[in-house]
Amino acid sequence: MEKVTNYILGVYDDEDVLMDAVGKVRGAGVKIKEVFTPYPIHGLDTALGYNYSNLPTMSFIYGMIGTITALFTMIWMMGYDWPMDIGGKGHIPLPDFIPITFEFTVLLAAHGMVTTFLIVSKLAPWNYKPFMFDPRSTDDKFIMVLDPGSNKLDVASLHDVLKQSGATEVNSKEV
Secondary structure: OOOOOEEEEEEEOOHHHHHHHHHHHHHOOOOEEEEEOOOOOOOHHHHHOOOOOOHHHHHHHHHHHHHHHHHHHHHHHHHHHOOOOOOOOOOOOHHHHHHHHHHHHHHHHHHHHHHHHHHHOOOOOOOOOOOOOOHHHHOOOEEEEEOHHHOOOOHHHHHHHHHHOOOOEEEEEEO
16 A cells, blocks of 8 residues: 655746745745745756756766777777778777777767666656556646645645745645
């Protein structure tokens, strides 16, 4: 049997009101679980206190693995495992390896970033359970979700904080 959690949803009509509300709610010492918007809002991640993404670092690591793997494989095959004399060139012609090395670097970096993103954001096919707190968040409303279990204030106080921050309506949702 799955655990049932109650969440409090604050519904906002305007993105500017939402951005002000995030500051007011966080200023009141309330932890915001998530904010759902119909389109990306510049600065919302900073306002929510999200950390910098490590995805570029992981991309670099995957790219380096691709470069090392491609060079090692070609040098091993052409220089040691089965050396061949092709057109009088050396057994390890590094300039000829550049296109393949570049392509393999890009391939591993791209696949690694997508895989990392899907796993970290819990969108991987084996981990994805679709759920929507409020279907209006895909159309024209902005939804702020609070988890009463992770906040020190009681439910009535959380409702008041959301109302005072400019929410047009405050709802509860069981998940």
